[in-house]
Amino acid sequence: MRELILVRYGEIGLKGDNRPAFEGRLVQNLRDALAHLPGIRVFRSHGRIFIDPAGETAAALERLRRVFGVVAFHPAVETPLELDAMAEAAVRLVAEERRPVRFKVEARRANKAFPLNSMELNRELGARLLRQVEGLTVDLHQPEIRVRLEIREKHAYVYVRDVPGPGGLPVGVSSPALLLLSGGIDSPVAGWYMMKRGVPLRAIHFHSPPFTSPRSLQKVQDLSDVLALWGGRLPLYVVPFTRTQTAIRKHVPAELSMTVMRRMMYRIADRLARRDGLAALVTGESVGQVASQTIESLAAINPVTDLPVLRPLVGLDKAEIIQKAEEIGTYAISIRPYEDCCTLFVPEHPATHPRLDEVEAAEAALPVEELVEEAVAGTELEEHHAQPVMVAPS
Amino acid sequence: MRAYLDHSATTPPDPRVVEAMVEVMEGDQFGNPSSLHALGLEAERRVEEARRQVARLVEAAPEEITFTSGGTEANNLAVLGGARALARRGRHVLVSAVEHPSVREAARRLADEGFEVEEIPVDREGRVLPEVLAERVRPDTVLVSVMRVNNEVGTLQPVEDLIRVVKERRPEALFHVDAVQAVGLTRVTPRAWGCDLLTVSAHKIHGPKGVGALWVRPGVHLIPLVWGGGQERDLRPGTENVPGIVGFGRAAELALAWREEAERVRALRRRLEEEILRRVPGARRLGPEDDHAAPHILNLxxxxxxxxxxxxxxxxxxVYVSTGSACSSRRxxxxxxxxxxxxxxxxREGAIRLSLSPKTQEAEVEAAIEAVVRQVEALRxxxxE
Incomplete structure (x- = not known):
């Protein structure tokens, strides 16, 4: 008997012809996530993904809970196709749970050659558990634990625990996109939602020294490290934006400067995305949060790019975004006090309903193409990889 | 050229300080000063040597020096430990309006404990005037804390006069002086001044971070903040930070020679102020006139x-400078x-602090002047505008 982790994936199972490619991607992502733990194996067998954690179940799960595409992980015991062995495994797993406990057995017989059917297995295993573990009662309707038994070709698998995965699709099954990453609360969450849909991301940050500090860049780099934990990696473009900011201040009426600044960010992002084969832009914009995010404002910003602009937070409240940011580990970084370029050049009364023709007129004096080219030429790309994480004792 | 003009935030450790610290971490000097054997004794000797060196810098006796984890802890110990020890004699505490956060926040803690904490206002130069302080001393005053040199604008407080007006009215009250920014370039003489408690820190005098000291007048009782195995005469128990303390001692020894540099440093600061104000329109010095200022701190x-x-x-x-103090600029x-x-x-929004040390070279000051003139113009x- 050995301990394995069964990987349960939901959505990707439904994708018909694409299924093998999706499973292949998930297996690869699981392997990448566990690369820092020597001896761990990820393998497929009869339509199931298994992980042999080589005794490091807790460490493996800590890292695995951030792999998109997984609905749940089940730490399981693999047994020979013998009832005694299955029962022994079940007794051991149940005994590790708190007691007394209401339980039920859910057996599945994928291997129809096994002599007992599911109903008979449920009864037999349930009876043995009742005999051997003190304080148990059967509850078929509201069990506290469900003892699952899967009978497969060569082995049976017994498990009781469900360790939730993040769901979604394995990162890499969609085309890559470019995330506009500020130091704020919203954009990292937006990036997380896109990675959850299988989109591999790069991020782009606009840096305006000396108006923004090295610590505000550090903040974005730390956010990139956290997102890399979820997506495996996060390459980050750092764009020199000071000249653009000051040119806007000089040439554009203050109340439209926010709108024009966003248009310049979109233009630069668009240029880099096209150059490097990224198929969409991603932003943390949500409707109506701040002046730059009214529908009129989005309408005045959006036309500078033909790429799809994905805004996964568009319907979320601030409180929901904050809650998600806390869950994924970006909130504490985002609330550090260093200003990013968005908060420094904010006019006192930004236009909340800018009209596109007004904005275009306001841009007339701005050397748009020259600024975009200069920013793109000065952009540096830095890599952020998932770092092995500390494991809390369980 | 590189110019480090942020010595009030911290100073680079002198190579001789680093050497002394490495020496007690390598070889056979790693012992615990409390150990009975020879290795313990050797470590104890090094700590006591450092105590003498620090004592010499403040013109006091070694047994009056208690090592702490730094200026913040020493200030906390003085304010909290002093007031709590005298709580039965009164609950009125006076702190100047320009104290370091480690004094202000400790005083706020006292207020939570039921003390009445009053702020002593300062004049336009940041000075506490003796007559202003005198009016505020009460029969139930137990502690007064005024720093010798302000860390943001460099005001030199007339501590001797301030101590006198307090002691004339209320001899039992403890007077604490935070001398973290003063020690080295200015003479610090707590015994002669007549105060009871005085704080110094190693990393402002080219020593290591993480070590400071509180000078305590003999006979003054404090309630400790930390409880443990009896080190530092029970006032600050915990195994001694031997490398830090040894580094502090060496830095203090080297700082004895600094006073000879004070006028040179003052001249450099004047040069910074005069040149920048002459060449940059719309610029001002914030803080004291020269005769009320420490030699090394300039706020523009x-x-x-x-x-x-x-x-x-x-x-x-x-060119490295800071806004106000390092702590408040981060917040x-x-x-x-x-x-x-x-x-x-x-x-206030446009303020930067330039702070010098005896190691500051004229070329650094010239480079800083040119950089400030150039950058202010470029930013404008x-x-x-």
């Missing part, structure tokens, strides 16, 4: 420019010191 403000932005612009040229709160001086917001041009 530039209209229409945020201090923080100028700090980053200067750093791009290799991005407005400086309580500049508020206490009555400076309006438009000047960028901002279209």
């Amino acid at each position: 403000a530039f209209e229409g420019i945020r201090g923080e932005v100028l700090v980053h612009a200067l750093e791009a040229e290799g 991005q709160a407005t400086s309580h010191v500049l508020v206490a001086l009555g400076e309006p917001e438009r000047w 041009a960028l901002m279209g």
Whole structure:
């Protein structure tokens, strides 16, 4: 008997012809996530993904809970196709749970050659558990634990625990996109939602020294490290934006400067995305949060790019975004006090309903193409990889 | 050229300090001073040597020096430990409006414990005037804390006069002086001044971070903040930070020679102030006139420019300065010191602090002048003003 982790994936199972490619991607992502733990194996067998954690179940799960595409992980015991062995495994797993406990057995017989059917297995295993573990009662309707038994070709698998995965699709099954990453609360969450849909991301940050500090860049780099934990990696473009900011201040009426600044960010992002084969832009914009995010404002910003602009937070409240940011580990970084370029050049009364023709007129004096080219030429790309994480004792 | 003019934030450790510290971490000097055997004795000797060196710097006796984890802990121990020890004699505490947060926050803690904490106002130069303090001393005053040199604007407080007016009215009250920014370039003589408690820190005099000391007048009783195995005469138990203390001692020894440099440093500071104010329009010095100022701290403000932005612009040229104090600039709160001086917001926002040390070279000062002139002009041009 050995301990394995069964990987349960939901959505990707439904994708018909694409299924093998999706499973292949998930297996690869699981392997990448566990690369820092020597001896761990990820393998497929009869339509199931298994992980042999080589005794490091807790460490493996800590890292695995951030792999998109997984609905749940089940730490399981693999047994020979013998009832005694299955029962022994079940007794051991149940005994590790708190007691007394209401339980039920859910057996599945994928291997129809096994002599007992599911109903008979449920009864037999349930009876043995009742005999051997003190304080148990059967509850078929509201069990506290469900003892699952899967009978497969060569082995049976017994498990009781469900360790939730993040769901979604394995990162890499969609085309890559470019995330506009500020130091704020919203954009990292937006990036997380896109990675959850299988989109591999790069991020782009606009840096305006000396108006923004090295610590505000550090903040974005730390956010990139956290997102890399979820997506495996996060390459980050750092764009020199000071000249653009000051040119806007000089040439554009203050109340439209926010709108024009966003248009310049979109233009630069668009240029880099096209150059490097990224198929969409991603932003943390949500409707109506701040002046730059009214529908009129989005309408005045959006036309500078033909790429799809994905805004996964568009319907979320601030409180929901904050809650998600806390869950994924970006909130504490985002609330550090260093200003990013968005908060420094904010006019006192930004236009909340800018009209596109007004904005275009306001841009007339701005050397748009020259600024975009200069920013793109000065952009540096830095890599952020998932770092092995500390494991809390369980 | 690189110019480090942020010595009030911290100073680079002197190579001789580093050497002394390495020496007690390598080889056979790693012992615990409390151990009975020879290795313990050797470590104890090194700690006691450092105690003598620090004592000499403040012209006091070694047994009056208690090592702490730094200026913050020493200030906390003085304010909390002193007031709590005298709580039965009264519950009135006076602290100046320009104290370091480690004094202010400790005093706030006392207020939570039922003490009445009163702030002593300062004049436009940041000075506590003796007559202003005298009015506030009461029969139930138990502790007064005024720093010798202000860390943001460099005001030199007339501590001797201040101590006298307190002691004349209320001899039982403890007088604490935070001398972290003063020690080295100015003479610090707690015994002669007549105070009871005095704080110094190693990393402001080219020593290591993480070690400071509280000078305690003999006979003054404090309630400790930390409880344990009896080290530092029970006032600050815990195995001694031997490398830090040894480094502190060496730095203190080297700092004895600094006073000879004070006038040179003062001349450099004057040169900085005069040249920058002469060449940059819309600039002002915040803080004291020269005769009320420590030699090494200068606070300048530039209209229409945020201090923080100028700090980053200067750093791009290799010139390192700060906005106000290191602590308040990170919190991005407005400086309580500049508020206490009555400076309006438009000047507070544009303030930077340049702080020198005896190691500062003339070439660094010249480089800083050129950089400030250039960057202020460039930023104003960028901002279209």
